[in-house]
């Protein structure tokens with residue numbers, strides 16, 4: 001296992017729609033192990049392949065008791081609304097309030113290629129939506145009005161400069 005370098009905004013790969021996962025093999029298992037290690041090291045609750053430079057339909061998460069690997073993920077059902085603070089490892093964890101569905105159902109394939117569905121509410125549901133967005137080349141700041149988006153980017157760039 002190894003900790004991978006996290007890609008940061010505005011690296012192009014973050015805006016790329018991921019390729020479907022078609023092979024469920026040892027290589028995929030190793031990649032997911034690296035993704036978990038990278039996520040825990042960065043103290044995140046979710047990590048998509050785009051965030052380590054790979055445009056794939058793949059993410060891992062461990063958020064409020066929901067720990068899973070999702071290949072070819074899709075949010076198939078959304079219900080209700082929640083407004084809460086959200087951040088992203090690729091944008092320096094600068095927080096911003098994002099409106100999301102309160103309840104979400106994720107459909108994805110596990111390491112063996114078996115399809116599963118998982119329902120979650122609150123923060124874990126937010127994570128489903130955030131990570132599935134990543135797989136489709138979308139960042140949480142893309143949900144913000146332009147002025148707030150610019151503010152998050154500015155703060156991120158400023159903090160990066162001081163690091």
Ligand SMILES: [Zn+2]
Pocket residue numbers: 087088089090130134
């Ligand atoms: Zn993110």
